[in-house]
Amino acid sequence: MFLNAVILVLQEILEAVMLISVMLVLTNQLRRYWPDTFQVRTKWVVYAVLSGTVGACFYAWIMPTVSAWFDYSGLEIIDAVMQFGIIGSLLGFCYALNPAVFQANAPTRSLIASIFLIAAVALGIVREGSEIILYGAGIIGQPENFTPVVLGGLMAAGIGISSGWFLFYGLVSLKPRHAFRAALVLLALFAGNMAAQGVLLLTQADWLPYTAELWDSSNLLAEYSVPGQLLYALIGYEANPSLLQAGAYIVTALLVLSSPLLVLARAQAQATSS
């Protein structure tokens, strides 16, 4: 049960940890280069984690009810809504920082950007955290499994948080313009992953039609292998994606990449090279 708990909890928290790290790098860069305009404090992480945890507890509590909605496809539908909510919030963040109007009305825009930021991370935590809570709640009734699961969960939390620090410091130790661009690319891939997962959920509920499998690389790199899991958390690696999943991934990633954040990345690169 110990190893099982480590893997399960790690799988669930890696995505949220990666998102937090990438967004910390972005906000860090934005604050450094536009200190008068970008007034978002690092405290957003605290708000996001707290509201996400409360939300995850609530969602885990109502999960049995939600599960029966829409002819027993309630979990897929609500989870998909959350996935697309995360994408919407991330795009909202990108567009709130539109350089054409960003300088004007800076406090309001910074506030809107931080609300989107908190919403995206909190929704991510609700989605993944609720499964950990449900799993943990089931274990409480089994005294023989309690200690190994709690220890496994703590160990997973340790590994997850250290990988987040590793990613954060790895990125900020790059040259600033590379850090900004790498974070933007990772954010785009993360959003693409959210879209692909949303599409998969709706296919599983039969709300979206089956589309052909594009490729099968499970022999090359299995999803359950350690590198497979890490790539899944980081860029949404899927060994056998469907046409619709891949399409949603690419479109969403391009939406983030072509957002006003790219203009800011260019402006920052210019500022650092001169």
Added chain:
Amino acid sequence: MSRKSAWWVFLVLLLVARTTFAAVPELTLDIKDHLFFPATIEIPANTKVRLVINNNDPTPEEFESYSLNREKVIPGKSKTVIFIGPLKPGEYPFFGEFYPRTAQGVVIAR
């Protein structure tokens, strides 16, 4: 065609689509004492199937399969539905992520 009648055609098509979906073959899988019953399910190849899962345990379980590309939490003492396929002929292992040591099974598409 006016916009209103176009909507009606769309609605009728949607209803037709729903009834065709209702003709999807259905199979039942039970969870008891962290085990799947039956542990082997045979389904027709190249056909979408509605898989009904009854979790008879008081604890939650998570149906997971990498090859089927499916993942779903099933709260304790509850029922759920997962659509799988259409699948090429072959074997597709699945497991319960919360109790993977015992909860194992395989879908065989023929």
